[in-house]
Amino acid sequence: MLSAIGTHGPTVSPTTMMVLNVILFIIGAWLLIKPQDGKQTWLWPLLVLASLASASRIAMGFIPNVMPVTILAVMVGSKFGAQRGFAFAILVTLASNAVLGHGWWSLFQILGWGSVAILASMVKVHDEEGILSMSQLAFASLWSVPVFSIIVSLSIIDAGMSPIEFGLYLVNGLLYDLLHFLGNLFFAMWFGQWFERLLNMNQPHHQIVQQENGHVSTF
Amino acid sequence: MRVATLFLVLVLFLPLAQATTESSWTHEFEDGYITTKPLIVDDSVYVRTSGFWTGDARPVVVAFDVQSGEEHWRFTSQTSLQHDMAPLLYAEQGSGDCGSWQDLLIVGWADGKVTAHSTKDGALVWENQTEIDQIGITGSMLIEGDQVIIPTRTGLSSFCLADGEEILNVDVGFIGWRNGVTAIEEGFVFGDESGNLHTVLRNGSVFSTHLGDGKIRHAPLDTRHGLFVHLQTEEGSTLFLNGSVLASVGQSPAIPLMHENRIYAATSDEWISILCDEDTCSIEATEPFHSNGELALRIVGTEIEVWAHSNTVSGGWGIFNQTAFVRMENSLFNTYGTAAPGFGPGVIAYGNDAGVLKVTSESSEPLDEEKTSVNILGGIHYAAVISLFLFTCWSLAHRDIKQLAKVGSAFLLLIAIAVVPELSLKLAEQTSPNGEAEWNPSWPDEWLGTQVIVFEIDGEEHAIGGLDPQQTVYDLTMIACDELGIETEIEQQYFGAYLVSFNGSVGDGWEFTLDGSRSQVGMTEAQLNDTSIVEWRPA
Numbered sequence: 001m002l003s004a005i006g007t008h009g010p011t012v013s014p015t016t017m018m019v020l021n022v023i024l025f026i027i028g029a030w031l032l033i034k035p036q037d038g039k040q041t042w043l044w045p046l047l048v049l050a051s052l053a054s055a056s057r058i059a060m061g062f063i064p065n066v067m068p069v070t071i072l073a074v075m076v077g078s079k080f081g082a083q084r085g086f087a088f089a090i091l092v093t094l095a096s097n098a099v100l101g102h103g104w105w106s107l108f109q110i111l112g113w114g115s116v117a118i119l120a121s122m123v124k125v126h127d128e129e130g131i132l133s134m135s136q137l138a139f140a141s142l143w144s145v146p147v148f149s150i151i152v153s154l155s156i157i158d159a160g161m162s163p164i165e166f167g168l169y170l171v172n173g174l175l176y177d178l179l180h181f182l183g184n185l186f187f188a189m190w191f192g193q194w195f196e197r198l199l200n201m202n203q204p205h206h207q208i209v210q211q212e213n214g215h216v217s218t219f
Numbered sequence: 220m221r222v223a224t225l226f227l228v229l230v231l232f233l234p235l236a237q238a239t240t241e242s243s244w245t246h247e248f249e250d251g252y253i254t255t256k257p258l259i260v261d262d263s264v265y266v267r268t269s270g271f272w273t274g275d276a277r278p279v280v281v282a283f284d285v286q287s288g289e290e291h292w293r294f295t296s297q298t299s300l301q302h303d304m305a306p307l308l309y310a311e312q313g314s315g316d317c318g319s320w321q322d323l324l325i326v327g328w329a330d331g332k333v334t335a336h337s338t339k340d341g342a343l344v345w346e347n348q349t350e351i352d353q354i355g356i357t358g359s360m361l362i363e364g365d366q367v368i369i370p371t372r373t374g375l376s377s378f379c380l381a382d383g384e385e386i387l388n389v390d391v392g393f394i395g396w397r398n399g400v401t402a403i404e405e406g407f408v409f410g411d412e413s414g415n416l417h418t419v420l421r422n423g424s425v426f427s428t429h430l431g432d433g434k435i436r437h438a439p440l441d442t443r444h445g446l447f448v449h450l451q452t453e454e455g456s457t458l459f460l461n462g463s464v465l466a467s468v469g470q471s472p473a474i475p476l477m478h479e480n481r482i483y484a485a486t487s488d489e490w491i492s493i494l495c496d497e498d499t500c501s502i503e504a505t506e507p508f509h510s511n512g513e514l515a516l517r518i519v520g521t522e523i524e525v526w527a528h529s530n531t532v533s534g535g536w537g538i539f540n541q542t543a544f545v546r547m548e549n550s551l552f553n554t555y556g557t558a559a560p561g562f563g564p565g566v567i568a569y570g571n572d573a574g575v576l577k578v579t580s581e582s583s584e585p586l587d588e589e590k591t592s593v594n595i596l597g598g599i600h601y602a603a604v605i606s607l608f609l610f611t612c613w614s615l616a617h618r619d620i621k622q623l624a625k626v627g628s629a630f631l632l633l634i635a636i637a638v639v640p641e642l643s644l645k646l647a648e649q650t651s652p653n654g655e656a657e658w659n660p661s662w663p664d665e666w667l668g669t670q671v672i673v674f675e676i677d678g679e680e681h682a683i684g685g686l687d688p689q690q691t692v693y694d695l696t697m698i699a700c701d702e703l704g705i706e707t708e709i710e711q712q713y714f715g716a717y718l719v720s721f722n723g724s725v726g727d728g729w730e731f732t733l734d735g736s737r738s739q740v741g742m743t744e745a746q747l748n749d750t751s752i753v754e755w756r757p758a
Binding site: 063064066134138165171172174175176178179182183185186188189190 | 621624625628629631632635636639640642643646737
């Protein structure tokens, strides 16, 4: 099912794509609505960050693999948990691909960023008090790349692709993975704390002050 | 708040770093061909039509705004009825012994007239008449001092740029066609339809040399080893250097050009690069190509591009470097053609035998303002890299780890953005599997050594080879489909150009193999060699 641009992925008809998008949107909405343990006020921060991630992904589309989506998926997953993190991945992918182009890859991008968010909910970048750890975030900049990259690359596999061809495809993408990592690191270092404030935007003021006062970068 | 502002600025303004202007316009002349190079001067593009005129249709010279395509002025000749092959000539304002003149567009006509027009409004400043023998001026003219030197049908004339007064008139007794003139130390040289090379001294004396039986249809090139001439003969063509045969090549030679120590020529069979070293000139490289008209030279940075119009039904322009074919430049109106493209700062003007003029502003060579803006962005990028490097060193020296993480990440990111795309392409070349496509014995032997492309559509195989060599799978696919009458539908998608259907057949998509292997890149990126075999099959 490879398509006309060489290594690509299956062709999905517009109807199938629309159905797929609707299903994904419903899943995303369900993940948002479904009650989850935790005391965080998550809705507005999540929507704001999803909008921010989508807009910046579109605006920075000309620099391949450099965008804040991955690092935001890490932070959202770590802060709000796997369920909300996956919902974040769905929202961002659907919204940004509405401009950049939907296809079979959309599903794998969702799985990629969703997996990053799920992993981040386990390997947290926030400490037990909910304070962002810059060193953990820097580390997440690194580990999130192969997770996302390998999952998205699975989208090109079809019956006719040999393991060697897939391996070569991954090797060819290594330099762009490096770019992805450096982009993640850049956004983490420069905007990590600001993203964190947005994540905490609906928290009671005294709690934020407490966190700010208590914050010492652990990098 | 500061971080928010920085993020906003980054998101909103970074796209400007790749902002490219790629505007284009076309003008289709109702009658005639465009057989000579459009001329770009300042903010105008000047073009002339050519043809065998009957009824009310007549040849024109038109000036357009180079950016908008708006017509500035138009001059119609009521008397020129044959093919007008003399390239337009621009004379910058100046003064000399015979007077002063404004910016002029000099036009030589097939009815023997020479007209000089104001570049501003096309007003006729002066005109004069040269000898005709059924036809008049068809060769390239030149400016020397305060005169315009014109190869006439039977000789050479010169006219004062200020008022058009004839200064020199020489009849050599032989007729010429596209007999462009070249200035040399002694005077002027041009050829004729009988294989003679004529040197006209500035005092009017004439010396003629018979090179051989054939036709000299270009301005001779003045090399350091003597005059270079590409003589068209019955069997093909012959290259002459300083009166001696250099080589015999294909038929219907193009108009050669010289740049530095190289001569570029072409025929119906090949494109030729001739190197002139300390001792002599000799052919260094040839490429299969079909070009019979004007060649043009374009300098892009430190690279040179030689453009040759492919005079075939598929048309387009072959672009070569000093020794090899580089790529094809195609347009939606490809067809036969002999006119070289006209080049201006960031602008290319294409004309062809369908009478279509297309003017594009190129992204790779932006207009002055854009070039300035790109230079500024490049400068900012460079300054940012240097500043971040210094700042990184400073942070390291002061062991400010937090600061180091910030500036270091920005520094590395900027470096990576600059080098990764190029490195990645190199890596892809290195890791491409060396598959072998199978030669089909049923294919004609003429296809051996050429690019071959196969389409399997609805269970039927369509194959074609022996086409002009193309640079990418996309280029070859388009030209082959054109030749085979296969309709294609292409969309621009997230991953790049996406081939939707052949002859309306979408199926589950289409895949191609290049020399038996799947490509690691898309069809617009997949590079071909001269003997590549591309196969398109349903996915």
